[in-house]
Amino acid sequence: MSDRTALQRPSPVFEAQALSKSYGPNRVLDDVGFVVPRNKVVTFVGENGAGKSTLFNILSGVAAPDSGVMRLHGATYAPTDYGAAASLGVSRVFQEQSLILNVPVYENLLLGQDARFARAGQFLDRKAMIAVAEAIVEEAGVDVDVRRRTGDYDFSKRQSIEIARACLAGLHLGLVTQPFVLLDEPTSALDRRDEEAFFRLVARIKTRGSLLFVSHRLTEVLALSDLIYVLKDGRLVAELEPANTTESELHGLMVGRERAADFYYERRQRVIAKGAEPVLSAVGLYQPGAFEPIDLVVRKGEVVGIGGLLDSGKSALGKAVAGVDPPAAGEVALNGGSAGAPDIGRFVRQGLGYVPAERLAEGMIASASVAWNVSLASGGDLFSNALGLWRRGREVETTERYVRSLAIRSAAANVRASRLSGGNQQKAVLARWLCRNPSVLVLDNPTRGVDAGAKEEIYRLIRELAETGVGVLLITDELLELIGLSNRILILQRGRLVAEVPAPADAKPTEREIVALMLPQSDRPDLPTGAASPSTSSPARETIP
Amino acid sequence: MTADADHLVRPAERRLPAWPTIDKSLWLPIAVVLGLIAFFSFATDSFATMRNFTAVSGQAGALLIVCLGGTFVILMGSIDLSVGAIVLFVAAASVQILNNTAIGGAVFFAAAGIGAALGLINGLIYAFGRIPSFVATLGTLSIFSGLALQILQGRAIQFDLPGFEEIAIGQLIPRLPNIALCALVAWAAVVFVARRTRFGRYMYLIGGGETVARTAGVPVRRYKVYAFTLAGLLTGVGAILMVARLGAAGPSIGQELLLNSLAAIVVGGTSLAGGVGGPHRTLIGVLIIAIIDNGLNLMGVTQYSQMIVKGAVVIAAVLVSRERIFSAVVK
Numbered sequence: 001m002s003d004r005t006a007l008q009r010p011s012p013v014f015e016a017q018a019l020s021k022s023y024g025p026n027r028v029l030d031d032v033g034f035v036v037p038r039n040k041v042v043t044f045v046g047e048n049g050a051g052k053s054t055l056f057n058i059l060s061g062v063a064a065p066d067s068g069v070m071r072l073h074g075a076t077y078a079p080t081d082y083g084a085a086a087s088l089g090v091s092r093v094f095q096e097q098s099l100i101l102n103v104p105v106y107e108n109l110l111l112g113q114d115a116r117f118a119r120a121g122q123f124l125d126r127k128a129m130i131a132v133a134e135a136i137v138e139e140a141g142v143d144v145d146v147r148r149r150t151g152d153y154d155f156s157k158r159q160s161i162e163i164a165r166a167c168l169a170g171l172h173l174g175l176v177t178q179p180f181v182l183l184d185e186p187t188s189a190l191d192r193r194d195e196e197a198f199f200r201l202v203a204r205i206k207t208r209g210s211l212l213f214v215s216h217r218l219t220e221v222l223a224l225s226d227l228i229y230v231l232k233d234g235r236l237v238a239e240l241e242p243a244n245t246t247e248s249e250l251h252g253l254m255v256g257r258e259r260a261a262d263f264y265y266e267r268r269q270r271v272i273a274k275g276a277e278p279v280l281s282a283v284g285l286y287q288p289g290a291f292e293p294i295d296l297v298v299r300k301g302e303v304v305g306i307g308g309l310l311d312s313g314k315s316a317l318g319k320a321v322a323g324v325d326p327p328a329a330g331e332v333a334l335n336g337g338s339a340g341a342p343d344i345g346r347f348v349r350q351g352l353g354y355v356p357a358e359r360l361a362e363g364m365i366a367s368a369s370v371a372w373n374v375s376l377a378s379g380g381d382l383f384s385n386a387l388g389l390w391r392r393g394r395e396v397e398t399t400e401r402y403v404r405s406l407a408i409r410s411a412a413a414n415v416r417a418s419r420l421s422g423g424n425q426q427k428a429v430l431a432r433w434l435c436r437n438p439s440v441l442v443l444d445n446p447t448r449g450v451d452a453g454a455k456e457e458i459y460r461l462i463r464e465l466a467e468t469g470v471g472v473l474l475i476t477d478e479l480l481e482l483i484g485l486s487n488r489i490l491i492l493q494r495g496r497l498v499a500e501v502p503a504p505a506d507a508k509p510t511e512r513e514i515v516a517l518m519l520p521q522s523d524r525p526d527l528p529t530g531a532a533s534p535s536t537s538s539p540a541r542e543t544i545p
Numbered sequence: 546m547t548a549d550a551d552h553l554v555r556p557a558e559r560r561l562p563a564w565p566t567i568d569k570s571l572w573l574p575i576a577v578v579l580g581l582i583a584f585f586s587f588a589t590d591s592f593a594t595m596r597n598f599t600a601v602s603g604q605a606g607a608l609l610i611v612c613l614g615g616t617f618v619i620l621m622g623s624i625d626l627s628v629g630a631i632v633l634f635v636a637a638a639s640v641q642i643l644n645n646t647a648i649g650g651a652v653f654f655a656a657a658g659i660g661a662a663l664g665l666i667n668g669l670i671y672a673f674g675r676i677p678s679f680v681a682t683l684g685t686l687s688i689f690s691g692l693a694l695q696i697l698q699g700r701a702i703q704f705d706l707p708g709f710e711e712i713a714i715g716q717l718i719p720r721l722p723n724i725a726l727c728a729l730v731a732w733a734a735v736v737f738v739a740r741r742t743r744f745g746r747y748m749y750l751i752g753g754g755e756t757v758a759r760t761a762g763v764p765v766r767r768y769k770v771y772a773f774t775l776a777g778l779l780t781g782v783g784a785i786l787m788v789a790r791l792g793a794a795g796p797s798i799g800q801e802l803l804l805n806s807l808a809a810i811v812v813g814g815t816s817l818a819g820g821v822g823g824p825h826r827t828l829i830g831v832l833i834i835a836i837i838d839n840g841l842n843l844m845g846v847t848q849y850s851q852m853i854v855k856g857a858v859v860i861a862a863v864l865v866s867r868e869r870i871f872s873a874v875v876k
């Protein structure tokens with residue numbers, strides 16, 4: 001490129017202008033514009049919910065932007081689905097694998113291209129398919145036999161096969177001359193050897209096309225990328241060249257919001273003594289594939305936050321603690337009682353409440369009334385008598401009490417829950433537990449999909465509950481909420497508890513510190529705090545071996 | 546679709562009664578009943594007679610009892626395909642018990658107990674085997690039928706207990722056969738259970754959102770077993786009343802019950818997706834199916850054509866109810 005003059009400079013491979021996208025009231029992408037130059041590796045970084053996945057969905061035709069323009073090789077680009085995007089030379093490696101396990105590798109590599117190998121109408125020229133597939137894996141440096149069943153290979157190899165397909169299938173079939181490949185967290189599933197092969201493949205593809213990454217692994221991002229874009233809350237906040245930046249600067253750019261202490265009622269946060277009475281203590285909780293053995297304690301009046309990336313296993317941990325998805329091993333004791341395998345039915349009777357993250361699928365019955373949703377967990381005691389007769393009067397009276405005290409704007413107990421806004425629905429779910437005077441609450445993203453007003457009310461409620469001695473286990477993707485509400489923060493990385501950070505009202509950790517702990521450190525999983533995290537005047541941090 | 550978008554924007558505008566009472570979706574089935582009565586009264590001479598009323602209510606009574614338990618199962622979002630097989634098995638077993646023991650009229654309770662046991666088997670396989678209910682009960686449909694046909698050895702067996710038929714065809718209330726009276730009493734009891742008890746509430750909650758209920762600590766699996774057991778018990782009661790009414794148990798008893806009961810429940814307005822409807826509606830569904838059966842018979846329509854009509858009615862009822870009922874059921 002350097003030998004061309006400015007006038008002859010080729011148009012960028014891809015260009016986006018003013019892309020915006022909202023889901024309901026949430027604006028997930030806001031006026032995002034960027035270019036992907038020819039023969040470059042471009043990476044998007046940002047914390048959970050910054051809009052990276054939505055951006056990839058738009059680029060690969062899975063979602064349509066509300067507004068904005070895209071150009072591919074200079075031509076207007078508006079794919080209606082992934083197939084349309086693929087036919088224009090845009091390929092994507094999805095985070096969840098999309099290979100068919102019970103067919104040979106070569107069929108996966110050439111998926112959807114059967115017509116090209118049809119001979120005499122219906123018969124497939126398998127020899128030709130295998131030859132092309134072998135050329136693909138060889139160029140990709142993936143050590144597999146394309147005739148073997150895909151499912152015979154482990155996750156790492158399958159990820160490599162998928163990457164090879166995305167990068168090379170179009171080239172080898174002569175469908176594409178300049179591939180544009182989207183890779184979502186491509187290396188997270190790769191073992192060391194496949195990772196090295198991947199790096200070599202990236203270098204090769206770069207000579208012919210361009211690649212767009214999304215990754216949390218900043219060390220790797222800095223090593224691989226030619227250009228880095230930082231997304232924060234759906235906006236593009238920085239464009240950097242790796243040579244001129246550091247991991248630490250990226251952390252700062254990814255977060256760096258003002259935390260209004262009042263919003264989280266931090267002044268009302270109390271100091272919890274180390275020896276305070278535990279309301280929940282878990283020992284050796286273990287769920288294969290989700291998290292490794294974890295011990296944790298929530299004390300009376302304490303808010304314990306759990307933070308981590310989407311793959312950290314924190315939601316699974318919440319479900320295991322509450323006994324909604326009982327763990328493979330481990331015991332939990334409530335209120336100093338005897339420890340036992342978690343079981344939601346028994347725990348509810350013992351004073352635990354669980355608010356799931358997926359409100360529509362797990363949190364509330366949309367077809368039932370507000371009253372039915374409030375009484376849902378108490379059918380076995382509060383709202384039925386010894387004969388099993390339902391106490392409708394008490395049900396309506398209790399619901400109306402919470403409709404007033406939590407300001408649930410639904411006018412009446414008998415309104416269908418589906419007609420409430422997200423914030424009011426969430427308050428109804430909370431009322432389900434409040435009416436039982438719980439001693440422990442496990443809250444998974446309690447303010448997801450909730451407007452700012454209801455958010456503040458929920459924060460105040462959590463603070464008030466803690467003041468009355470309720471122990472809260474708060475699992476959340478919102479960093480500010482995690483820091484602002486918690487007395488103590490536990491950080492999970494890929495199912496491992498890697499750090500415990502005290503967060504007293506007068507010495508809250510910064511977002512930057514927390515993010516540095518959450519992100520994996522490439523090749524150095526044994527050093528969770530890493531060299532990159534700024535260990536400034538922050539509160540003492542205990543790292544867990 | 547637009548209606549859905551609408552209520553998102555304007556929450557709390559349309560209100561529902563805390564309990565489903567007489568609302569719009571109940572008027573349509575009632576209108577259908579009235580329409581059918583009017584139609585058959587004009588189309589045949591014999592439809593609007595007291596004699597025929599007794600006949601229709603006798604047919605409808607047996608169907609209603611069997612449908613009541615099935616309504617809970619469907620309300621819960623499951624399905625019981627073995628209902629006809631349970632009737633066959635209970636009928637066969639009851640006749641043998643009657644003829645080979647001195648149990649007498651107490652066979653009524655034995656039948657209820659056998660039905661409950663078969664329902665319990667269904668429930669255990671479904672809830673603890675974690676097998677979809679339509680697969681579990683498709684299996685037991687074949688098992689129960691096979692066992693019953695072995696008991697009957699493929700032929701009809703009459704019972705010899707003079708006067709036993711009175712529990713079905715006697716008329717404590719003039720013109721209303723006892724079987725229909727039993728059905729109405731059972732209906733009232735089941736409606737009470739649905740509306741006023743923990744069991745009834747849990748049926749609606751499990752059907753409306755099984756995962757939500759489980760996440761909140763509701764013992765979902767246990768209540769699934771209860772529901773199937775209750776369905777089996779009521780089916781057993783229905784079976785013994787049918788035997789009393791017919792005077793015998795033959796291989797074809799219960800044959801049409803699967804389609805008829807499913808049709809009645811769905812036509813009444815209980816959603817196959819679960820969570821919406823209830824046994825109070827099933828009464829109307831049963832009337833519709835029984836009147837169609839009876840009216841078509843009187844008009845001389847062949848058995849085969851009747852099958853076609855009823856199949857179409859079931860499909861039409863689901864099509865219509867998709868418009869009527871809440872569409873965003875979380876399943």
